[in-house]
Amino acid sequence: MNLPSHHALIDRDSKLFNIFTNDKIGVNSFHHQAVKELGHNLKVTAKSDDGVIEAIEYNDDRFIIGIQWHPEKMYDSLQQQLIFEAFIAACQK
Numbered sequence: 001m002n003l004p005s006h007h008a009l010i011d012r013d014s015k016l017f018n019i020f021t022n023d024k025i026g027v028n029s030f031h032h033q034a035v036k037e038l039g040h041n042l043k044v045t046a047k048s049d050d051g052v053i054e055a056i057e058y059n060d061d062r063f064i065i066g067i068q069w070h071p072e073k074m075y076d077s078l079q080q081q082l083i084f085e086a087f088i089a090a091c092q093k
Contacts, residue, residue, distance in 0.1 A: 002074055004028055008054040014045035015057050015065055019086045025079060027054060027069035034068065063090035 004026025010016045012023055027048075035053040038044065046055035046067075058064035063086070071080035 002076065005030065006048055008046040008048060008069065011045045016045050016055055019082050020079065028074055029054065029069035031068065063087065
């Protein structure tokens, strides 16, 4: 699970795009469950090539992001480390 298994396509109007500065990243998710219906004030911000929801975010400035892949298992990916750096920065505010 250290290597990407497919791509996530990221919405340019999202916190994830601001973090990764890219609209397509390699991720390592293997789905047996996925988001089907969004809760109140949430939006889809990334999908896989086949349309499975890969990330959701809350519609305000708070750092509330749900992702379906496992960046912690891609420990040698500088790109995946960005999500942790963004989380730490948000916690320090």
